[in-house]
Amino acid sequence: MKAGLWLAMASLIVGWAAVVDAQEATIGQPAPDFALTDTMGQAHTLSGLKGKYVVLEWTNYDCPFVKKHYRTGNMQKLQKKYVEKGVVWLSINSSAPGKQGHYPPEQWNESIKEHSSASTAVLLDPDGKVGKLYGAKTTPHMFVINPEGVLVYKGAIDDKPSFDAETVKTATNYVELALDAAMAGKPVATPETQAYGCSVKY
Amino acid sequence: MLEKLAVTLYGSVKMGVIMGKAVIWTLVMLIGASVQVRADEAPGTAELVVDVESIQPGVPFRAGVLLRLPDHWHTYWRNAGDSGMPPEITWQLPEGFAAGPILWPAPKTFDEPPVMSFGYDREVLLSCEIRPPEDSPAAATYILEAKLVWLVCREVCIPKTNRLRLTLPAQVEPPAKASRWAELFARAKQTFPVRDDAWTFRARVNQGVLSLCATPPPGVSAGDLARAVFYPVQPNLVAYEPPAWEWSETESCLRMKRISGNKPLPDRLEGVLVVPRGKALEVNITLEK
Numbered sequence: 001m002k003a004g005l006w007l008a009m010a011s012l013i014v015g016w017a018a019v020v021d022a023q024e025a026t027i028g029q030p031a032p033d034f035a036l037t038d039t040m041g042q043a044h045t046l047s048g049l050k051g052k053y054v055v056l057e058w059t060n061y062d063c064p065f066v067k068k069h070y071r072t073g074n075m076q077k078l079q080k081k082y083v084e085k086g087v088v089w090l091s092i093n094s095s096a097p098g099k100q101g102h103y104p105p106e107q108w109n110e111s112i113k114e115h116s117s118a119s120t121a122v123l124l125d126p127d128g129k130v131g132k133l134y135g136a137k138t139t140p141h142m143f144v145i146n147p148e149g150v151l152v153y154k155g156a157i158d159d160k161p162s163f164d165a166e167t168v169k170t171a172t173n174y175v176e177l178a179l180d181a182a183m184a185g186k187p188v189a190t191p192e193t194q195a196y197g198c199s200v201k202y
Numbered sequence: 203m204l205e206k207l208a209v210t211l212y213g214s215v216k217m218g219v220i221m222g223k224a225v226i227w228t229l230v231m232l233i234g235a236s237v238q239v240r241a242d243e244a245p246g247t248a249e250l251v252v253d254v255e256s257i258q259p260g261v262p263f264r265a266g267v268l269l270r271l272p273d274h275w276h277t278y279w280r281n282a283g284d285s286g287m288p289p290e291i292t293w294q295l296p297e298g299f300a301a302g303p304i305l306w307p308a309p310k311t312f313d314e315p316p317v318m319s320f321g322y323d324r325e326v327l328l329s330c331e332i333r334p335p336e337d338s339p340a341a342a343t344y345i346l347e348a349k350l351v352w353l354v355c356r357e358v359c360i361p362k363t364n365r366l367r368l369t370l371p372a373q374v375e376p377p378a379k380a381s382r383w384a385e386l387f388a389r390a391k392q393t394f395p396v397r398d399d400a401w402t403f404r405a406r407v408n409q410g411v412l413s414l415c416a417t418p419p420p421g422v423s424a425g426d427l428a429r430a431v432f433y434p435v436q437p438n439l440v441a442y443e444p445p446a447w448e449w450s451e452t453e454s455c456l457r458m459k460r461i462s463g464n465k466p467l468p469d470r471l472e473g474v475l476v477v478p479r480g481k482a483l484e485v486n487i488t489l490e491k
Contacts, residue, residue, distance in 0.1 A: 051490045064286075064353070064361045075383040136447065137284045137317045155461075162287055162359050163435070192461050198359050199285040199317035 015114040018152070024135035025143065027191045031151040034130045035090070038121035046091065046149070053087040053179065056143040057119065057157075059094060060101030060137040061111055063198035064163040066139050070115050072168045075140075075157075079118035082179055089119040094131030099201035102126060128202040138197035144178045144188075153178035155193030246271045246354045250346065251327070251368035251383040256373035258346050260336035264328025264387055265301075266368065267291055267350055269322070272419065275356040276323040279297040279309035281437050283319035286359065289328060296344045304328050306392035308474050308482030309433055314357075320433050327390040331442060344370050358419035395482040396475040402453075406469040406490040412440050412469065414485070416440030417454040424449070426478050432456055432485070435472040438465075467491060 025031055031054075035045045046054065057075070059066055069075040079089045093100035093108075103111065105124065112122055125131055134143060134154075144153035158171035178188045204450060237470035246451045247270045254263040257446070269277060278286040309320040332346075346443065350364040405412065418427055428447050434440055440458035447454045475483045 064356070064359055132316065135316065162290075163353070190465060192377075195284070196282075196287070197285060198355075199314060199319070200241055202316075202359070 005023050007036045011021060017103040024133060025151050025154060026164060027151055027154065029151060030149050031143070031145045034133060036056075036123040036125055036130055039105045039112065040120065040121070041105065044123060046145070049088050050149055053059050053082070053086055053183065054145040055082065055089045055175065055179070056134065056145070057089065057091045058131065058139050058141040058200060059091045059122070059141040060095055060201060061115060061200060062101045063139045065197035067086065068163050068165050069140060069157065070117075072165050073116075074168045076116050076118045077198060078173070078175060079179050083120060084116060086184070087179065091117065091119040091122045092125055092127045092130065092136070093122065096128060097126055100164045102199055121158040128200070129163065131200050131202065136195075138195040139197040139200060140197050141200070142175050144175060145180065147180055152188050153191050154195075156195045159193075161196035208432070210278045215273045217362065232371075239290060241460075244354055244360040244362050245275055245356075246277070246352075246362065248350050248352070248362075248364040248366060248482060249355060250331075250348055250368040251386065252346070252368065252370065252381055253384045253387040254370075254379045257334050257338070257378040258373050258376060258378055259334055259338040261376070262331050262333040265332045265346060265368075266387070266390075267348060268325070268327050268383075269352070269387065270325050271323055271354060273324075275354050276312055276319075276321045277326070277352050277354050278319065278321035279433065280304075280306045281320060281433065281435055283312075283321075283442050284317045286319050286321065286355060291352075292349040293332075294349070295332065295345035296338075296346075298338065299344075299444055300333045302331040302333070304330050305390075305394050307390065308395050308476050310476075311431060313444065318444075319355075320442075322335075326468050327393075329387065329390060338372070342372060344372060346370065358403045393482070397484050397485040398481065401483060403475075403485050403487050406485055406491065407467055410460050412458045412460050413455045413473075413474075414458070415453045416475065417453040418477075422477065422480065424454075426480060427454055430477040430480075432458075433474045433476065435456075435474070436468055439468070439471075 031046060033045060033047045035043060037043050061070070070181040075143055083089050093101060108122060140157045142153065142155065142157050143151060146152050153174065155174060157175055159172045162168035174190055178191065181188045217325055220230065249268045250265070251267045251268045252263060255319045257263065271277065282288055291304060295301060307326055309322060310340050312319045313319060346368045348366045350366060352362050353359050354362060402417040403414065405414045414432055431445050437441055438461055441459055445456055447456050469489060471485065471489045473485045477483065
């Protein structure tokens with residue numbers, strides 16, 4: 001009986017640890033460092049961007065939810081607004097070779113032009129290592145990192161989980177809220193939401 | 203077009219004796235590319251169906267959207283999980299008609315780590331009750347219309363919009379006659395989650411973990427409960443992971459990682475517990491904090 005109780009308690013503790021350890025990129029913790037090459041062949045590391053706000057935007061131009069934000073100009077407007085304020089905006093594609101949204105760098109560069117992307121760079125993560133490190137599940141999936149390298153937001157781009165272009169007009173943009181609060185020295189009111197979109201094509 | 207080409211090529215592969223790896227790889231790419239079809243060619247059909255042949259004033263009937271998908275494709279439940287989007291049905295009904303909430307059959311899991319989504323494959327009926335007014339004008343016919351916006355996925359996702367329409371005659375005298383879809387509606391009933399007071403549930407949030415504890419009635423085996431899956435109706439509440447139940451003498455508990463946020467917790471936990479070889483149970487209980 002006693003042994004049974006201990007076993008039950010031990011399994012509870014083990015269960016608890018499993019739940020806690022499952023977290024990847026955690027709010028309030030240093031964002032995991034990474035090194036990736038962009039579509040122009042330029043190398044980027046997160047640790048090299050200390051002192052700056054960084055936005056990570058998981059993307060796949062062939063996904064209907066991503067299309068919603070680019071066709072309406074919503075994503076480009078956000079990118080432009082914050083890049084002008086000194087934010088480093090990195091779009092990341094984790095599509096594996098042969099999967100939807102995977103393209104060679106030259107084709108990416110054409111696509112980037114076509115989409116009038118205003119992000120700082122588009123990083124390629126074909127083995128999905130960085131995507132999995134951050135727990136990126138969907139496109140889009142957004143992460144905001146402060147100048148100290150701490151993760152202050154992760155989740156959906158806004159509160160309208162739909163591919164309908166109309167929804168952009170009335171959406172509350174969580175990335176905007178997070179950046180505006182953090183840049184004004186205020187706590188981020190909604191630091192984590194459930195992302196929505198297409199699955200990342202690992 | 204590409205699909206046809208791929209099929210033709212595949213045919214020649216079968217006939218061919220020696221095939222180079224490169225050619226097979228090209229075929230894989232071609233078949234892969236053929237999945238990226240245009241929206242108007244997207245697989246899956248939607249049909250507006252009703253359980254009566256004619257409409258009587260004041261007598262409710264059931265109407266629904268019957269979704270059919272080819273193998274390997276799926277669409278989504280009311281909470282799509284990590285990716286996707288629930289189907290949206292917008293009714294356009296004759297004046298005075300009222301549509302009730304959609305009854306969502308119990309979903310299944312589509313687990314493509316690290317992404318877990320909830321939905322349906324093959325065939326699903328999303329239905330609701332429709333109540334015509336008592337004083338329906340003595341029209342000869344009524345037109346029911348529904349706009350359906352849904353997402354069909356097979357690795358890649360394709361958005362679809364269907365505008366569905368059905369004309370039904372008016373009928374003054376009872377009884378209402380069952381339609382050719384009546385059997386389909388009867389079958390769909392088996393797929394709805396049910397309340398079962400033989401089960402006891404409680405839910406609690408503590409330190410970023412939401413626990414759902416269940417006490418099953420006698421006869422439910424430990425093995426079955428260990429493989430039971432809980433589908434939360436509310437999005438944005440917990441992270442979706444393969445279920446891991448923990449046992450004590452009287453109950454077993456499922457621990458789910460809360461999506462932190464600072465948003466207020468809901469007062470109730472709503473969801474569906476799907477027990478293998480058992481029913482799908484409706485869970486709607488107070489969330490202790």
